[in-house]
Amino acid sequence: MLKADSNVRLVRDVSVKGVACAVPPRVSEVSDLCEKFGQESVNKIMMSTGVERRHVVTDECSSDLCFAAAERLISDMQVDRASIDTLIFVSQTHDYTLPATACVLQQRLGLPITTAAFDIAMGCSGYVYGLWMAASLLSGGGSKRALLLVGDTISKITSGDDRSVAALFGDAGSATLLDYELGAPxxxxxxxxxxRGSPNLIVPGGAFRDRSGYTSDVQDPDVRSAFDLYMNGAEIFAFTLARVPALVAVLHESIERGADGVDKYVFHQANKFMLDHLVKRMKLDRAKVVLDVKSVGNTSCASIPLALVIDQRDHSLPVSGQYMLAGFGVGYSWAGCIANFDGVHISPLVVMPDLKMGAVQ
Known part of the structure; x- marks a missing residue:
């Protein structure tokens, strides 16, 4: 039973049916940065972030990763492509300025031309925002089956000379299937x-505010250009500790059993240091909290579904119960939900070159 709260948006008659994720084949070891930053510095980075390696793209785009994830999910669940009437693509690293990448993916996936397809430009909170958008369309009667594709290739916009981000970000894409289901929890x-937090995590140049990259607001010519990601780690950390515990508390209060009613917490996989602090601050049961950055890093908007897939692979336990999903970061933006994951299909992780052969990692 859900409790009423003015800060909670209830979406009814919608169920999550399946999740799949894909990563590129190239693996970048954090230890390879020792020559540039020094052994001691790199050891500290690995200790605090928990990241040892990441999958990073060469020529692939976010749409390629999401396409691979979608193909895996459609194949594994034997989904009739004609039954998908809505396609939502969430990313900060789109293929083009225009057209919308969702339009390109509709054609690549062979979905009917009656499919509604559109992009959402969101980052760390983007997966939950995408779930909310898709679920709202389904609940309101505007859709019957939605395919949510969420992915980023942040490695393309990070400077290798910027130690605050060079070892942190990996690339991934995801696909999530949602259905209208009358009576679903x-x-x-x-x-x-x-x-107000926008300047603290930003790529200042390259878009229409500053196409030429002349801005100098957050630019350090010796470390990054205006076309590279700037991150003020201290401010992002402060924002997270200020906002996320309140977000989690409101979600706890929205369900009958509170924290006892949550079977698993899947937060945006920012880094180990941040998640450890959140768990301690909120006094959560550590066994219920997923942490999967070691081999993939921070994959931005794809980190929550990727954590779900890796957790399922590593523990081989049936996916069931109430899952709290929460994303937070760039914008500043935050979003959380508690969804019933009983019977949700989780496909094995796809490593892109292996897709045609059906191999998984």
Missing amino acids: AIPFVLGTDG
């Missing part, structure tokens, strides 16, 4: 935005 969502 209501999903509580909590969403928030504070644009």
Whole structure:
């Protein structure tokens, strides 16, 4: 039974059916940065972030990763492509300025031309925002089956000379299938935005505010250009500790059994240091909290579904119970929900070159 709260947005009659993820084949070891940053510095980076290696793209785009994940999910679940009437693509690293990448993916996936397809430009909170958007369309009667594709290739916009990000970000794509299902348990969502934090995690140049990259607001010519990601780690950390515990508390209060009613917590996989602090601050049961950055790093908007897939692979336990999903970061933006994962299909992780052969990792 869900409790009423003005900060909670309830979405009814929607169920998550399946999740799949894909990563590129190239693996980048954090230890390879020792020559540039020094052994001691790199050891500290690995200790605090928990990241030892990441899958990073060469020529692949976010759409390629999401396409691979979608093909795996459609194949594994034997989904009739004609039954998908909505396609949502969430990313900060789109293929083109225009057209929308969702339009390209509709054609690549062979979905009917009656499919509604559109992009959402979101980062760390993007997966939960995408779930909310897809679920709202389904609940309101505007859709019957939605395919949510969420992925980023942040490695393309990070400077290898910037030690604050060079060892942190990996690339991944995901696919999630949602259905309209009358009587399905209501999903509580909590969403928030504070644009005052925008300058603290930003790529200042290259878009229409500054196409030429002349801005100098957050630019350090010796470390990064205006076309590279700038991250103020201290401010992002402070924001996270200020906002996420409140987000989790409201979600706990939205369900009858509170924290006892949550079977697993899957937060945005920012880094080990941040997640450890959150767990301690909120006094969560550590055994219920997923941490899977060691081999993939921070994969931005794809980190939550990727954590689900890796957790399933590593523990081989049936996916069931109430899952709290929460994303937070760039924007500033945050979003969380508690969804019933009983019977949700989780496909094995796809490593892209192996897709045609059916191999998985």
